[in-house]
Amino acid sequence: MSRLLHTSDWHIGHTLHGYPRTDDFDAVLGEIVDIARESQPDLIVHTGDLFHRRPTAPDLIRAMEALTQLAAVAPTVVVAGNHDSPLYFRFLELVTGPSVGQGLYFVDRFRTAEEGGVFTFDACGGTQRIRLAAMPFVHPNRFWPQSAITTSYADYADGMRGLQQQLLDSMREDYDPDQDVLIFAAHVYVAGATRSESERQMHESFEVPVEDLPQVSYTALGHIHRPQTVRGPAFPACYAGSPLAMDFGEMGESKSVVVVDAEPGRPGRPVPRTLLGARRLAFFEGTLDLLRSESAQYDGTFLKAVISGEEPDVQLAQKIAEIVPNAIIINPRLDFEPGANIPVDFEPGEELELPEAFRVYLGQEGVSGAAADATVHAFVELLNEVEDEVLPPVPAELQLRAALQDTGTEEA
Known part of the structure; x- marks a missing residue:
């Protein structure tokens, strides 16, 4: 029986509202390496978005340390996602790939079988083979018709269908139903898959x-952060998902990798392995007293808090941190009750001066008393600075003035 380990969407370099996730990445990547060593797969597949953006030197080191440890367990194929740079992948292939004796393979762009888009690996001590077709992220621009301004859904679906078929035809050449396990790996959005709330809607x-x-025995999917089995196909297809929550829209999701056991000609049996190492994301809404009574459950989390029953206070984050000292506080805010029956001294139809209009707005948002006075005072100071400021002329204005002066001189 052949065994595959499927992981995806690491997004190394990602930060949460400006906070680095280095400890989280080290924890979950360590878990993935431990699962690989324990499960002893014949092949490891990463289905894209290895990096979140152009990687820094620490990002590269973190990724390559983890991938090198995985490649020491089994051949490891990394398929480029939409966040990955094909040039970086090409470079990594040159310096760490099979040409230098490593079991790491980077698929930087769509490649035909002849160009390296189909792989064959021995499995089960040589009694079976895994044949893998790799489909990196393909941008819709690839399928723009010459006569059209944009690509339609039908154009994209038809174009992807053609590329996929090229790989499948090549993978099935010399196919031995008693020996070969077929695997397809793709970084793509499958219709009907469930997105996390925070995921971008662009594709x-x-x-x-x-x-x-x-x-095929198993389709390994990347791009969607919520781990899930895609419903519909007769043969299993799974998103491994991201190994840690990327944002509060993924709060509460169970993150995992997938271990797949498969026999030639049969559907694989995917089993998720839960990842628990990352710092948990949590949301709290209520009073400071309630937070104090429930503080234990928010210990060690990234905590987003909406506090009610308090006057405006610049010390809000500090007060929360004193209650939950081991949490990282993310954008705390007060929950104001909308103001009602705000007394305003003006006649109906009268137009308010801007500072007074701003004071009314603050009252409607629940800001009153000394806090409103201080806010309006700062607002007026900013208005005065803008009104007193003499803006420097822009280059176009200087050129226009010079041209007008030249014209006047010629006429004289």
């Missing part, structure tokens, strides 16, 4: 119909 219209997924 939503460029999706692959679920019925287009191939009939």
Whole structure:
């Protein structure tokens, strides 16, 4: 029986509201390496978004340390996602790939079988083979018709169907139903997959119909952060998901990798392995007294808090931190009751001066008393600074003045 370890969407370099996630990444990547060593797969597949953005030197080191440890367990194939740079992947392939004796393979762009888009690996001590077709993220621009301004959903789906078929045809050449386990790996959005609340919607219209997924032992998917099995195909297809929550829209999701056991010609059996190492994301809404009574459950979290029953206070974050000292406080804010029956001294139809209008707005948002006085005072000072400021002329204005002066001189 062949075994595959499927992981995806590490997004190394990601920060949460400006806070680095280095400890979280070290924890979950260590978990993934431990699962690989314990489960002893024949092949490891990463289905894209290795990095969150252009990687820094520490990002590269963190990624390569983890991937090198995985490659020491089994051959490891990394398929480029939409966040990954094909040039970086090409560089990593040159310095760490098979040409220098490492078991690491980076697929930087769509490649035909002849160009390296289909792999064959021995499994089960040589009694079986895993044949893997790799489909990195393909931008919709690739399928722009010459006569069209943009790509339609149908154009994209048809184009992806053609590229996929090229890989599948090559993977099935010399196919031995008694020996070969077929795996398809793709960084793509499959229609009907459930997104996390925080995930961007930009490629939503460029999706692959679920019925287009191939009939292979297992389809390893990347791009969606919520781990899930895609419903519909007769053969299993799974998003491994991200190993840690990228934002509060992923709060509460159970993060995992997938271990797949498969026999030639049969559907694989995917089993998720939960990852628990990352700092938990939590949301609290209520009074400071309630937070104090429930503080234990927010210990050690990234905590987003909305506090009610308090006057405006610049010390709010400090007060929360004193209650939950081991939490990282993210954008705390007060929950104001909208003001009602705010007394305003003006006649109906009368237009208020800007400072008074601003004071009314603050009252409606629940800010009153000394806090409102201080806020309005600062607002007036800013207005005065803007009114007193003499803006320097822009270059276009200087050129226009010079041209007008030249014209006047010629006429004289």
